Protein backbone atom coordinates (compact mmCIF):
# COMPACT_ATOMS: atom_id res chain seq x y z
CA UNK A 1 0.00 0.00 0.00
CA UNK A 2 1.26 3.45 -0.82
CA UNK A 3 1.90 6.01 1.91
CA UNK A 4 -1.25 8.04 2.27
CA UNK A 5 -1.14 11.59 3.36
CA UNK A 6 -2.57 12.48 6.73
CA UNK A 7 -5.84 13.79 5.32
CA UNK A 8 -6.78 10.29 4.17
CA UNK A 9 -6.07 8.77 7.53
CA UNK A 10 -8.89 7.79 9.86
CA UNK A 11 -8.81 7.05 13.55
CA UNK A 12 -11.33 4.31 12.92
CA UNK A 13 -12.62 2.77 9.72
CA UNK A 14 -15.99 1.05 10.13
CA UNK A 15 -17.08 -1.62 7.68
CA UNK A 16 -20.83 -1.65 7.10
CA UNK A 17 -23.60 0.94 7.53
CA UNK A 18 -26.10 -1.33 9.26
CA UNK A 19 -27.43 -0.67 12.75
CA UNK A 20 -24.20 -1.63 14.52
CA UNK A 21 -21.83 0.28 12.24
CA UNK A 22 -23.90 3.46 12.37
CA UNK A 23 -24.20 3.30 16.16
CA UNK A 24 -20.46 2.78 16.58
CA UNK A 25 -19.82 5.64 14.17
CA UNK A 26 -21.93 8.03 16.25
CA UNK A 27 -20.01 7.19 19.43
CA UNK A 28 -16.65 7.72 17.77
CA UNK A 29 -17.58 10.88 15.90
CA UNK A 30 -19.12 12.30 19.07
CA UNK A 31 -15.77 11.93 20.80
CA UNK A 32 -13.99 13.70 17.97
CA UNK A 33 -12.52 10.78 16.14
CA UNK A 34 -12.02 11.01 12.42
CA UNK A 35 -14.25 8.13 11.36
CA UNK A 36 -15.46 6.75 8.08
CA UNK A 37 -18.17 4.17 7.51
CA UNK A 38 -17.73 2.17 4.32
CA UNK A 39 -20.79 0.46 2.88
CA UNK A 40 -20.85 -1.71 -0.21
CA UNK A 41 -24.57 -1.30 -0.93
CA UNK A 42 -26.01 1.92 -2.41
CA UNK A 43 -28.06 2.44 0.73
CA UNK A 44 -27.79 2.08 4.50
CA UNK A 45 -29.44 -0.41 6.82
CA UNK A 46 -27.96 -3.81 5.96
CA UNK A 47 -30.19 -6.59 7.28
CA UNK A 48 -32.79 -4.05 8.24
CA UNK A 49 -33.08 -1.59 5.41
CA UNK A 50 -36.10 -0.22 3.55
CA UNK A 51 -37.18 0.13 -0.04
CA UNK A 52 -39.91 1.51 -2.22
CA UNK A 53 -41.73 -0.54 -4.82
CA UNK A 54 -44.91 -0.01 -6.78
CA UNK A 55 -45.50 3.27 -4.95
CA UNK A 56 -45.32 1.64 -1.52
CA UNK A 57 -42.81 1.76 1.30
CA UNK A 58 -41.49 -1.55 2.59
CA UNK A 59 -39.22 -2.45 5.48
CA UNK A 60 -36.79 -5.30 4.93
CA UNK A 61 -36.99 -6.70 8.38
CA UNK A 62 -38.78 -4.66 10.97
CA UNK A 63 -41.56 -6.71 12.52
CA UNK A 64 -40.98 -5.50 16.01
CA UNK A 65 -38.32 -3.77 17.93
CA UNK A 66 -37.65 -5.86 20.99
CA UNK A 67 -36.64 -4.37 24.37
CA UNK A 68 -39.59 -1.99 24.50
CA UNK A 69 -39.30 0.85 27.00
CA UNK A 70 -41.79 3.54 27.88
CA UNK A 71 -40.91 7.20 27.93
CA UNK A 72 -39.08 7.85 31.18
CA UNK A 73 -37.87 4.25 31.66
CA UNK A 74 -34.23 4.39 32.58
CA UNK A 75 -33.30 0.75 32.72
CA UNK A 76 -32.65 -1.71 29.94
CA UNK A 77 -30.90 -1.72 26.58
CA UNK A 78 -33.21 0.72 24.82
CA UNK A 79 -32.77 3.41 27.48
CA UNK A 80 -29.05 2.76 27.45
CA UNK A 81 -28.68 3.16 23.71
CA UNK A 82 -30.76 6.33 23.68
CA UNK A 83 -28.42 7.81 26.31
CA UNK A 84 -25.23 6.61 24.73
CA UNK A 85 -26.17 7.99 21.32
CA UNK A 86 -27.52 11.23 22.84
CA UNK A 87 -30.99 10.73 21.44
CA UNK A 88 -34.25 11.62 23.08
CA UNK A 89 -36.98 9.10 23.62
CA UNK A 90 -39.08 10.90 21.01
CA UNK A 91 -36.46 10.25 18.34
CA UNK A 92 -37.57 6.62 18.43
CA UNK A 93 -41.11 7.10 19.63
CA UNK A 94 -42.06 3.47 19.82
CA UNK A 95 -45.69 2.47 19.77
CA UNK A 96 -46.47 -0.53 21.92
CA UNK A 97 -47.74 -3.81 20.53
CA UNK A 98 -51.40 -4.70 20.93
CA UNK A 99 -50.50 -8.26 21.83
CA UNK A 100 -48.78 -11.33 20.41
CA UNK A 101 -49.42 -15.07 20.51
CA UNK A 102 -47.54 -18.33 20.44
CA UNK A 103 -49.75 -20.82 18.62
CA UNK A 104 -49.18 -24.56 18.55
CA UNK A 105 -51.79 -27.20 17.63
CA UNK A 106 -54.64 -26.89 20.08
CA UNK A 107 -52.94 -24.47 22.46
CA UNK A 108 -52.13 -20.81 22.35
CA UNK A 109 -50.35 -18.47 24.76
CA UNK A 110 -50.90 -14.72 24.50
CA UNK A 111 -48.39 -12.17 25.73
CA UNK A 112 -47.99 -8.42 25.84
CA UNK A 113 -45.32 -6.13 27.21
CA UNK A 114 -46.55 -6.95 30.70
CA UNK A 115 -45.28 -10.36 31.82
CA UNK A 116 -48.38 -10.85 33.96
CA UNK A 117 -50.47 -11.83 30.97
CA UNK A 118 -48.05 -14.60 30.00
CA UNK A 119 -48.02 -15.84 33.58
CA UNK A 120 -51.81 -15.96 33.68
CA UNK A 121 -51.89 -17.77 30.34
CA UNK A 122 -49.39 -20.37 31.55
CA UNK A 123 -51.34 -20.79 34.77
CA UNK A 124 -54.49 -21.51 32.77
CA UNK A 125 -53.07 -23.73 30.02
CA UNK A 126 -50.36 -25.46 32.04
CA UNK A 127 -51.58 -25.26 35.66
CA UNK A 128 -48.78 -27.37 37.10
CA UNK A 129 -46.02 -25.33 35.51
CA UNK A 130 -46.42 -21.80 36.77
CA UNK A 131 -44.04 -22.18 39.72
CA UNK A 132 -41.44 -23.63 37.39
CA UNK A 133 -41.91 -20.74 35.00
CA UNK A 134 -41.42 -18.25 37.84
CA UNK A 135 -38.29 -19.99 39.06
CA UNK A 136 -36.97 -19.97 35.50
CA UNK A 137 -37.57 -16.20 35.45
CA UNK A 138 -35.65 -15.88 38.72
CA UNK A 139 -32.68 -17.79 37.33
CA UNK A 140 -32.20 -15.57 34.28
CA UNK A 141 -28.82 -13.95 33.89
CA UNK A 142 -28.75 -10.20 34.04
CA UNK A 143 -27.64 -8.05 31.11
CA UNK A 144 -24.56 -7.19 33.14
CA UNK A 145 -23.51 -10.87 33.01
CA UNK A 146 -23.49 -10.85 29.24
CA UNK A 147 -19.85 -10.35 28.42
CA UNK A 148 -19.51 -14.11 28.22
CA UNK A 149 -17.58 -14.42 31.47
CA UNK A 150 -20.39 -16.21 33.28
CA UNK A 151 -20.02 -20.00 33.21
CA UNK A 152 -23.74 -20.42 32.65
CA UNK A 153 -23.72 -18.41 29.43
CA UNK A 154 -22.76 -21.37 27.27
CA UNK A 155 -25.08 -23.91 28.89
CA UNK A 156 -27.88 -25.45 26.86
CA UNK A 157 -31.06 -23.41 27.26
CA UNK A 158 -33.14 -26.56 26.81
CA UNK A 159 -31.30 -28.20 29.68
CA UNK A 160 -31.75 -25.23 32.01
CA UNK A 161 -35.43 -24.94 31.10
CA UNK A 162 -35.98 -28.63 31.82
CA UNK A 163 -34.67 -28.08 35.35
CA UNK A 164 -37.60 -25.75 35.95
CA UNK A 165 -40.37 -26.88 33.61
CA UNK A 166 -41.48 -30.49 33.27
CA UNK A 167 -43.97 -30.06 30.39
CA UNK A 168 -42.02 -30.41 27.11
CA UNK A 169 -44.70 -28.61 25.10
CA UNK A 170 -44.37 -25.49 27.24
CA UNK A 171 -40.61 -25.53 26.73
CA UNK A 172 -41.10 -25.71 22.96
CA UNK A 173 -43.65 -22.91 23.02
CA UNK A 174 -41.49 -20.58 25.08
CA UNK A 175 -38.46 -21.23 22.91
CA UNK A 176 -40.24 -20.61 19.60
CA UNK A 177 -40.36 -16.76 19.69
CA UNK A 178 -36.92 -16.49 21.27
CA UNK A 179 -35.27 -18.62 18.64
CA UNK A 180 -37.11 -16.82 15.87
CA UNK A 181 -35.99 -13.43 17.13
CA UNK A 182 -32.39 -14.12 17.84
CA UNK A 183 -30.88 -17.58 17.77
CA UNK A 184 -28.10 -18.39 15.34
CA UNK A 185 -27.62 -21.92 16.66
CA UNK A 186 -29.67 -24.77 15.26
CA UNK A 187 -31.98 -26.77 17.56
CA UNK A 188 -30.78 -25.40 20.88
CA UNK A 189 -29.82 -22.02 22.27
CA UNK A 190 -26.98 -20.82 24.49
CA UNK A 191 -28.47 -20.01 27.88
CA UNK A 192 -26.91 -16.54 27.80
CA UNK A 193 -28.55 -15.76 24.47
CA UNK A 194 -31.78 -17.26 25.82
CA UNK A 195 -31.69 -14.82 28.73
CA UNK A 196 -31.04 -11.85 26.45
CA UNK A 197 -33.95 -12.79 24.21
CA UNK A 198 -36.24 -13.70 27.13
CA UNK A 199 -35.78 -10.24 28.59
CA UNK A 200 -36.00 -8.59 25.19
CA UNK A 201 -39.26 -10.33 24.15
CA UNK A 202 -41.17 -11.33 27.27
CA UNK A 203 -40.03 -8.94 30.01
CA UNK A 204 -39.54 -5.79 27.91
CA UNK A 205 -41.60 -6.61 24.86
CA UNK A 206 -42.32 -5.25 21.40
CA UNK A 207 -42.70 -1.80 19.92
CA UNK A 208 -42.49 -0.13 16.53
CA UNK A 209 -42.07 3.43 15.32
CA UNK A 210 -45.00 4.51 13.17
CA UNK A 211 -42.76 5.17 10.19
CA UNK A 212 -40.91 1.89 10.55
CA UNK A 213 -37.21 1.24 10.24
CA UNK A 214 -36.50 4.25 8.01
CA UNK A 215 -37.18 6.51 10.96
CA UNK A 216 -34.50 4.80 13.03
CA UNK A 217 -31.98 4.69 10.23
CA UNK A 218 -32.53 8.29 9.24
CA UNK A 219 -32.01 9.39 12.83
CA UNK A 220 -28.81 7.38 13.08
CA UNK A 221 -27.35 8.67 9.86
CA UNK A 222 -28.35 12.28 10.48
CA UNK A 223 -26.69 12.20 13.86
CA UNK A 224 -23.55 10.58 12.49
CA UNK A 225 -23.17 13.11 9.69
CA UNK A 226 -24.03 15.99 12.01
CA UNK A 227 -21.05 15.02 14.14
CA UNK A 228 -18.74 15.16 11.15
CA UNK A 229 -18.68 11.44 10.40
CA UNK A 230 -18.10 10.36 6.80
CA UNK A 231 -20.33 7.77 5.17
CA UNK A 232 -19.28 6.33 1.84
CA UNK A 233 -21.88 4.25 0.02
CA UNK A 234 -21.04 1.96 -2.93
CA UNK A 235 -17.70 1.56 -1.19
CA UNK A 236 -17.20 -2.10 -0.51
CA UNK A 237 -14.07 -3.18 1.28
CA UNK A 238 -12.26 -5.75 -0.82
CA UNK A 239 -9.24 -6.15 1.42
CA UNK A 240 -7.92 -5.31 4.85
CA UNK A 241 -4.24 -4.65 4.38
CA UNK A 242 -2.07 -6.20 7.08
CA UNK A 243 1.52 -5.24 7.71
CA UNK A 244 3.68 -6.58 10.48
CA UNK A 245 0.80 -8.17 12.33
CA UNK A 246 -1.39 -5.04 12.29
CA UNK A 247 -4.05 -3.76 9.96
CA UNK A 248 -2.90 -0.55 8.31
CA UNK A 249 -5.89 0.19 6.11
CA UNK A 250 -8.37 -1.06 3.55
CA UNK A 251 -8.59 -1.39 -0.21
CA UNK A 252 -12.01 -0.73 -1.70
CA UNK A 253 -13.59 -2.68 -4.55
CA UNK A 254 -12.58 0.10 -6.96
CA UNK A 255 -8.96 0.04 -5.78
CA UNK A 256 -9.09 3.15 -3.58
CA UNK A 257 -6.91 2.83 -0.51
CA UNK A 258 -7.66 4.27 2.90
CA UNK A 259 -5.57 4.03 6.04
CA UNK A 260 -6.82 3.78 9.58
CA UNK A 261 -5.50 3.35 13.08
CA UNK A 262 -8.07 0.61 13.72
CA UNK A 263 -10.90 -1.16 11.94
CA UNK A 264 -14.30 -2.12 13.29
CA UNK A 265 -16.18 -4.53 11.07
CA UNK A 266 -19.86 -5.45 11.04
CA UNK A 267 -19.47 -7.61 7.93
CA UNK A 268 -19.37 -10.83 9.97
CA UNK A 269 -16.55 -12.88 11.46
CA UNK A 270 -15.72 -15.23 8.59
CA UNK A 271 -16.45 -12.47 6.09
CA UNK A 272 -14.00 -10.11 7.81
CA UNK A 273 -11.30 -12.78 8.07
CA UNK A 274 -11.62 -13.37 4.35
CA UNK A 275 -10.79 -9.69 3.72
CA UNK A 276 -7.55 -9.80 5.73
CA UNK A 277 -4.69 -10.26 3.34
CA UNK A 278 -2.61 -12.19 5.88
CA UNK A 279 -5.15 -15.02 5.90
CA UNK A 280 -5.28 -17.44 3.04
CA UNK A 281 -8.06 -19.75 4.13
CA UNK A 282 -11.08 -19.16 6.31
CA UNK A 283 -13.10 -21.81 8.01
CA UNK A 284 -16.41 -21.28 6.20
CA UNK A 285 -18.01 -24.01 8.29
CA UNK A 286 -18.19 -21.46 11.10
CA UNK A 287 -20.64 -19.22 9.25
CA UNK A 288 -24.28 -19.33 10.30
CA UNK A 289 -26.79 -21.33 8.29
CA UNK A 290 -30.17 -20.01 9.30
CA UNK A 291 -31.85 -17.84 6.73
CA UNK A 292 -35.39 -16.82 5.95
CA UNK A 293 -37.85 -16.12 3.22
CA UNK A 294 -40.14 -13.18 3.82
CA UNK A 295 -43.60 -13.18 2.22
CA UNK A 296 -45.27 -9.78 2.34
CA UNK A 297 -48.93 -9.26 1.51
CA UNK A 298 -50.50 -5.83 1.07
CA UNK A 299 -54.24 -5.97 1.78
CA UNK A 300 -57.23 -3.91 0.70
CA UNK A 301 -58.33 -3.57 4.34
CA UNK A 302 -56.95 -3.44 7.84
CA UNK A 303 -56.29 -6.81 9.53
CA UNK A 304 -58.51 -5.87 12.48
CA UNK A 305 -61.47 -5.50 10.12
CA UNK A 306 -61.45 -9.28 9.57
CA UNK A 307 -60.77 -10.12 13.18
CA UNK A 308 -56.97 -10.25 13.32
CA UNK A 309 -55.57 -8.01 16.02
CA UNK A 310 -52.32 -9.84 16.83
CA UNK A 311 -49.06 -7.93 16.51
CA UNK A 312 -46.98 -11.08 16.07
CA UNK A 313 -48.01 -14.73 15.92
CA UNK A 314 -45.26 -17.30 16.33
CA UNK A 315 -46.70 -20.56 15.07
CA UNK A 316 -45.59 -24.16 14.89
CA UNK A 317 -47.73 -26.96 13.51
CA UNK A 318 -46.64 -29.84 15.72
CA UNK A 319 -45.71 -30.38 19.35
CA UNK A 320 -42.01 -30.14 18.65
CA UNK A 321 -40.42 -27.01 17.32
CA UNK A 322 -37.79 -27.56 14.63
CA UNK A 323 -35.21 -24.80 14.47
CA UNK A 324 -32.83 -25.77 11.71
CA UNK A 325 -32.12 -25.12 8.09
CA UNK A 326 -34.40 -27.15 5.80
CA UNK A 327 -31.97 -29.63 4.25
CA UNK A 328 -34.10 -31.16 1.53
CA UNK A 329 -36.36 -28.34 0.47
CA UNK A 330 -36.20 -24.64 -0.35
CA UNK A 331 -38.31 -23.67 2.63
CA UNK A 332 -39.79 -25.04 5.81
CA UNK A 333 -43.16 -23.48 6.59
CA UNK A 334 -44.00 -25.77 9.52
CA UNK A 335 -43.06 -22.89 11.77
CA UNK A 336 -43.21 -19.21 11.02
CA UNK A 337 -43.71 -15.68 12.22
CA UNK A 338 -46.78 -13.68 11.20
CA UNK A 339 -46.57 -9.96 11.75
CA UNK A 340 -48.95 -7.13 11.13
CA UNK A 341 -47.36 -3.69 11.47
CA UNK A 342 -50.92 -2.30 11.70
CA UNK A 343 -51.43 -3.93 15.06
CA UNK A 344 -49.57 -1.46 17.23
CA UNK A 345 -51.06 1.18 19.49
CA UNK A 346 -50.03 4.24 17.50
CA UNK A 347 -50.65 7.74 18.80
CA UNK A 348 -53.95 9.28 17.78
CA UNK A 349 -52.23 12.05 15.83
CA UNK A 350 -50.24 9.53 13.81
CA UNK A 351 -53.33 7.93 12.36
CA UNK A 352 -53.24 4.59 10.58
CA UNK A 353 -50.65 3.05 8.29
CA UNK A 354 -51.68 3.55 4.63
CA UNK A 355 -52.25 -0.17 3.94
CA UNK A 356 -53.11 -3.31 5.79
CA UNK A 357 -50.06 -5.59 5.76
CA UNK A 358 -49.33 -9.17 6.76
CA UNK A 359 -45.72 -10.35 6.73
CA UNK A 360 -44.76 -13.98 7.13
CA UNK A 361 -41.26 -15.24 7.79
CA UNK A 362 -40.38 -18.90 7.28
CA UNK A 363 -37.12 -20.87 7.27
CA UNK A 364 -35.24 -21.27 4.00
CA UNK A 365 -32.15 -22.92 2.58
CA UNK A 366 -29.71 -20.43 1.03
CA UNK A 367 -27.78 -22.90 -1.13
CA UNK A 368 -30.91 -24.33 -2.69
CA UNK A 369 -32.28 -20.91 -3.53
CA UNK A 370 -28.97 -19.86 -5.07
CA UNK A 371 -28.74 -23.00 -7.17
CA UNK A 372 -32.00 -22.24 -9.00
CA UNK A 373 -31.77 -20.92 -12.56
CA UNK A 374 -33.42 -17.52 -12.92
CA UNK A 375 -36.79 -18.57 -14.37
CA UNK A 376 -37.14 -21.31 -11.79
CA UNK A 377 -36.17 -18.84 -9.05
CA UNK A 378 -38.97 -16.46 -10.01
CA UNK A 379 -41.51 -19.28 -10.19
CA UNK A 380 -40.43 -20.66 -6.81
CA UNK A 381 -40.83 -17.26 -5.20
CA UNK A 382 -44.50 -17.38 -6.15
CA UNK A 383 -44.91 -21.01 -5.06
CA UNK A 384 -43.16 -20.57 -1.74
CA UNK A 385 -45.11 -17.40 -1.01
CA UNK A 386 -48.29 -19.42 -1.48
CA UNK A 387 -47.01 -22.22 0.72
CA UNK A 388 -46.07 -19.81 3.51
CA UNK A 389 -49.45 -18.10 3.39
CA UNK A 390 -51.31 -21.43 3.27
CA UNK A 391 -49.38 -22.57 6.31
CA UNK A 392 -50.01 -19.37 8.26
CA UNK A 393 -53.77 -19.18 7.72
CA UNK A 394 -54.11 -22.28 9.87
CA UNK A 395 -53.21 -19.96 12.75
CA UNK A 396 -55.00 -16.75 11.76
CA UNK A 397 -58.06 -15.72 9.70
CA UNK A 398 -57.68 -16.43 5.99
CA UNK A 399 -56.74 -13.12 4.36
CA UNK A 400 -56.00 -14.35 0.84
CA UNK A 401 -58.96 -12.74 -0.89
CA UNK A 402 -57.92 -9.29 0.38
CA UNK A 403 -54.42 -9.32 -1.09
CA UNK A 404 -53.74 -6.52 -3.59
CA UNK A 405 -49.96 -6.69 -3.82
CA UNK A 406 -47.15 -8.98 -2.73
CA UNK A 407 -43.41 -9.00 -2.37
CA UNK A 408 -41.10 -11.86 -1.51
CA UNK A 409 -37.46 -11.93 -0.65
CA UNK A 410 -35.27 -14.95 -0.18
CA UNK A 411 -31.88 -15.88 1.33
CA UNK A 412 -30.42 -15.04 -2.06
CA UNK A 413 -31.77 -11.49 -1.76
CA UNK A 414 -30.44 -11.18 1.78
CA UNK A 415 -27.04 -12.41 0.66
CA UNK A 416 -26.99 -10.09 -2.35
CA UNK A 417 -27.62 -6.98 -0.29
CA UNK A 418 -25.68 -7.74 2.90
CA UNK A 419 -22.88 -10.06 1.75
CA UNK A 420 -23.39 -12.29 4.78
CA UNK A 421 -22.35 -15.89 4.05
CA UNK A 422 -25.40 -18.13 3.51
CA UNK A 423 -27.66 -15.08 3.84
CA UNK A 424 -27.45 -15.88 7.56
CA UNK A 425 -29.71 -13.50 9.45
CA UNK A 426 -28.35 -14.02 12.95
CA UNK A 427 -24.78 -14.73 11.95
CA UNK A 428 -22.51 -17.45 13.26
CA UNK A 429 -23.59 -19.75 16.11
CA UNK A 430 -20.28 -19.19 17.87
CA UNK A 431 -20.18 -15.53 18.89
CA UNK A 432 -17.05 -13.52 19.52
CA UNK A 433 -18.36 -11.76 22.61
CA UNK A 434 -15.24 -9.70 23.29
CA UNK A 435 -15.14 -8.53 19.67
CA UNK A 436 -11.46 -9.32 19.17
CA UNK A 437 -9.84 -10.92 16.11
CA UNK A 438 -6.38 -12.33 15.36
CA UNK A 439 -5.21 -8.76 14.70
CA UNK A 440 -4.72 -6.35 17.61
CA UNK A 441 -6.45 -3.43 15.86
CA UNK A 442 -9.30 -5.14 14.02
CA UNK A 443 -12.54 -5.68 15.95
CA UNK A 444 -15.97 -7.10 15.26
CA UNK A 445 -19.33 -5.55 15.99
CA UNK A 446 -22.90 -6.50 15.16
CA UNK A 447 -24.33 -9.89 14.43
CA UNK A 448 -21.21 -11.99 14.91
CA UNK A 449 -20.02 -10.20 18.02
CA UNK A 450 -23.04 -11.34 19.92
CA UNK A 451 -26.09 -9.14 20.03
CA UNK A 452 -28.67 -9.48 17.28
CA UNK A 453 -31.85 -7.73 16.29
CA UNK A 454 -32.14 -3.99 15.84
CA UNK A 455 -31.60 -3.02 19.46
CA UNK A 456 -29.00 -5.73 19.95
CA UNK A 457 -26.97 -4.61 16.94
CA UNK A 458 -27.04 -0.97 18.07
CA UNK A 459 -25.92 -1.96 21.57
CA UNK A 460 -23.16 -4.06 20.05
CA UNK A 461 -21.87 -1.14 17.99
CA UNK A 462 -21.87 1.10 21.05
CA UNK A 463 -20.14 -1.32 23.38
CA UNK A 464 -17.46 -2.37 20.91
CA UNK A 465 -16.75 1.28 20.07
CA UNK A 466 -16.46 2.09 23.78
CA UNK A 467 -14.33 -0.89 24.61
CA UNK A 468 -11.91 -1.01 21.71
CA UNK A 469 -11.91 2.40 20.08
CA UNK A 470 -12.48 4.95 22.85
CA UNK A 471 -11.06 3.64 26.10
CA UNK A 472 -7.64 2.93 24.66
CA UNK A 473 -6.83 6.52 23.82
CA UNK B 474 -13.79 28.21 36.48
CA UNK B 475 -15.38 28.63 39.85
CA UNK B 476 -16.87 25.65 41.68
CA UNK B 477 -20.32 26.95 40.72
CA UNK B 478 -19.35 27.04 37.06
CA UNK B 479 -17.91 23.55 37.28
CA UNK B 480 -21.16 22.37 38.82
CA UNK B 481 -23.12 23.92 35.94
CA UNK B 482 -20.85 22.22 33.51
CA UNK B 483 -21.42 18.81 35.12
CA UNK B 484 -25.15 19.44 35.02
CA UNK B 485 -24.83 20.26 31.36
CA UNK B 486 -23.01 16.99 30.74
CA UNK B 487 -25.63 15.03 32.68
CA UNK B 488 -28.35 16.79 30.71
CA UNK B 489 -26.54 15.74 27.55
CA UNK B 490 -26.13 12.12 28.60
CA UNK B 491 -29.66 11.80 29.86
CA UNK B 492 -31.91 14.47 28.35
CA UNK B 493 -35.10 12.92 29.66
CA UNK B 494 -33.90 13.07 33.26
CA UNK B 495 -35.17 15.72 35.67
CA UNK B 496 -32.05 17.25 37.23
CA UNK B 497 -33.66 20.14 39.11
CA UNK B 498 -33.79 18.43 42.48
CA UNK B 499 -30.30 16.88 42.30
CA UNK B 500 -28.67 16.81 45.74
CA UNK B 501 -24.95 17.50 45.91
CA UNK B 502 -24.15 15.24 48.85
CA UNK B 503 -26.09 12.15 47.68
CA UNK B 504 -24.37 9.74 45.25
CA UNK B 505 -25.47 10.13 41.62
CA UNK B 506 -26.22 6.43 41.60
CA UNK B 507 -28.94 6.84 44.24
CA UNK B 508 -30.66 9.67 42.40
CA UNK B 509 -30.15 8.96 38.71
CA UNK B 510 -30.12 5.77 36.70
CA UNK B 511 -26.45 5.96 35.79
CA UNK B 512 -24.42 2.85 35.12
CA UNK B 513 -20.72 2.36 34.51
CA UNK B 514 -21.12 3.25 30.83
CA UNK B 515 -22.60 6.60 31.85
CA UNK B 516 -19.79 7.31 34.30
CA UNK B 517 -17.31 6.66 31.55
CA UNK B 518 -19.24 9.15 29.48
CA UNK B 519 -18.87 11.88 32.09
CA UNK B 520 -15.12 11.30 32.02
CA UNK B 521 -15.02 11.35 28.25
CA UNK B 522 -17.17 14.45 27.97
CA UNK B 523 -14.78 16.28 30.30
CA UNK B 524 -11.89 15.21 28.14
CA UNK B 525 -13.72 16.23 24.98
CA UNK B 526 -14.80 19.63 26.27
CA UNK B 527 -11.90 20.70 28.47
CA UNK B 528 -9.07 18.26 27.82
CA UNK B 529 -9.30 17.28 31.48
CA UNK B 530 -7.76 13.85 31.98
CA UNK B 531 -9.10 11.70 34.78
CA UNK B 532 -7.07 8.55 35.49
CA UNK B 533 -9.09 5.41 36.12
CA UNK B 534 -7.99 5.15 39.74
CA UNK B 535 -9.70 8.49 40.42
CA UNK B 536 -13.13 7.52 39.07
CA UNK B 537 -14.31 7.02 42.67
CA UNK B 538 -14.08 10.77 43.20
CA UNK B 539 -16.99 11.20 40.79
CA UNK B 540 -19.54 9.55 43.08
CA UNK B 541 -21.63 12.61 43.88
CA UNK B 542 -21.93 16.15 42.60
CA UNK B 543 -20.16 17.50 45.69
CA UNK B 544 -17.16 15.17 45.44
CA UNK B 545 -16.94 15.67 41.66
CA UNK B 546 -16.75 19.46 41.92
CA UNK B 547 -14.21 19.20 44.72
CA UNK B 548 -12.07 16.81 42.68
CA UNK B 549 -12.24 18.88 39.50
CA UNK B 550 -11.68 22.28 41.08
CA UNK B 551 -7.85 22.22 40.98
CA UNK B 552 -7.90 20.70 37.48
CA UNK B 553 -10.33 23.25 36.05
CA UNK B 554 -9.50 26.34 38.06
CA UNK B 555 -7.46 27.87 35.22
CA UNK B 556 -9.93 27.06 32.47
CA UNK B 557 -11.91 30.06 31.30
CA UNK B 558 -15.60 29.33 30.93
CA UNK B 559 -16.57 29.69 27.31
Ligand SMILES: Cc1cc2nc3c(=O)[nH]c(=O)nc-3n(C[C@H](O)[C@H](O)[C@H](O)COP(=O)(O)OP(=O)(O)OC[C@H]3O[C@@H](n4cnc5c(N)ncnc54)[C@H](O)[C@@H]3O)c2cc1C
Pocket residue numbers: 015016017018019020021038039040041044045046047048060061062063064065066235236237238266267271292294361414417418419420425426445446447448452453454455457
Ligand atom coordinates in the same frame (compact mmCIF):
# COMPACT_ATOMS: atom_id res chain seq x y z
C1 LIG C 1 -36.26 -10.73 7.25
C2 LIG C 1 -35.67 -10.16 8.50
C3 LIG C 1 -36.50 -9.81 9.55
C4 LIG C 1 -35.97 -9.26 10.71
N1 LIG C 1 -36.82 -8.87 11.68
C5 LIG C 1 -36.36 -8.21 12.77
C6 LIG C 1 -37.24 -7.66 13.70
O1 LIG C 1 -38.46 -7.71 13.54
N2 LIG C 1 -36.74 -7.05 14.80
C7 LIG C 1 -35.39 -6.95 15.01
O2 LIG C 1 -34.97 -6.37 16.01
N3 LIG C 1 -34.51 -7.46 14.12
C8 LIG C 1 -34.96 -8.08 13.01
N4 LIG C 1 -34.08 -8.61 12.09
C9 LIG C 1 -32.64 -8.67 12.47
C10 LIG C 1 -31.92 -7.35 12.36
O3 LIG C 1 -32.24 -6.75 11.14
C11 LIG C 1 -30.40 -7.57 12.41
O4 LIG C 1 -30.08 -8.34 13.55
C12 LIG C 1 -29.60 -6.27 12.48
O5 LIG C 1 -30.08 -5.35 11.53
C13 LIG C 1 -28.12 -6.58 12.23
O6 LIG C 1 -27.36 -5.40 12.12
P1 LIG C 1 -25.77 -5.48 11.93
O7 LIG C 1 -25.27 -4.09 11.95
O8 LIG C 1 -25.21 -6.43 12.90
O9 LIG C 1 -25.52 -6.18 10.54
P2 LIG C 1 -25.89 -5.73 9.05
O10 LIG C 1 -27.17 -5.02 9.02
O11 LIG C 1 -25.77 -6.93 8.21
O12 LIG C 1 -24.75 -4.70 8.67
C14 LIG C 1 -23.59 -5.08 7.99
C15 LIG C 1 -23.38 -4.12 6.83
O13 LIG C 1 -22.09 -4.36 6.28
C16 LIG C 1 -22.16 -4.23 4.88
N5 LIG C 1 -21.02 -4.95 4.32
C17 LIG C 1 -20.81 -6.29 4.30
N6 LIG C 1 -19.63 -6.57 3.71
C18 LIG C 1 -19.08 -5.39 3.37
C19 LIG C 1 -17.85 -5.01 2.74
N7 LIG C 1 -16.95 -5.92 2.36
N8 LIG C 1 -17.60 -3.69 2.55
C20 LIG C 1 -18.51 -2.74 2.93
N9 LIG C 1 -19.67 -3.05 3.52
C21 LIG C 1 -19.96 -4.35 3.73
C22 LIG C 1 -23.50 -4.81 4.54
O14 LIG C 1 -23.94 -4.35 3.29
C23 LIG C 1 -24.36 -4.30 5.70
O15 LIG C 1 -24.95 -3.05 5.40
C24 LIG C 1 -34.57 -9.12 10.89
C25 LIG C 1 -33.73 -9.47 9.84
C26 LIG C 1 -34.27 -9.96 8.65
C27 LIG C 1 -33.33 -10.27 7.52
